Amino acid sequence: MLDKLKKTLEESPIVKKGEYNYFVHPITDGIMLVEPDLLKEVSNAITKVADLNVDKIVCMEAMGIHIATALSLETNIPFVVVRKRCYGLEEEVAVHQVTGYSECELYINGLRKGDRILVVDDVLSTGGTMVAVLNALKSVGVEIADIVAVVEKGNGKERVKKETGYDVKTLVKVDVNGGKVVIEDSIL
């Protein structure tokens, strides 16, 4: 399982963002051809590991959007996007995102207290994004049924558990070693 994801990750070039080793991949960056079969493989794997008894899928702009779209089409579950744009709507919740190489504001709309949700994203690295979004989602009063990130790199999973109490499921765990992506583990 996940053969296309693993193979394309191992082929990913690495670029330095400051001291951060950033792998560039179709699913996480979209600047290489995103083959439909790869996206289908990722979406199908999420359906196999995630709790789909939810009202909505929640993803983060930008590179969570195509994952949520594919998953929504496969499951008929609607989705909302945590955007990088402020709308100023009454219920909007702002989130300060800090990754290993950038900072940004994110904005939550389209969710109501009591919504049962599945959170999906492309990468869990430092955990900065996921911690901030999960804590903001808790303030909205939604029920977070499950959380899935496609690629895990670094110790973000432990940080999310410590700072939010939530477990994140990740499809593939990678490391960057000698300028190459190395597959360390896979959920399927």
Ligand SMILES: O=P(O)(O)OC[C@H]1O[C@H](OP(=O)(O)OP(=O)(O)O)[C@H](O)[C@@H]1O
């Ligand atoms: O665990 P972290 O260290 O927070 O890194 C993970 C986040 O980094 C990327 O977001 P970013 O906003 O940089 O990129 P994108 O707009 O291309 O999704 C990625 O999409 C994740 O959301």
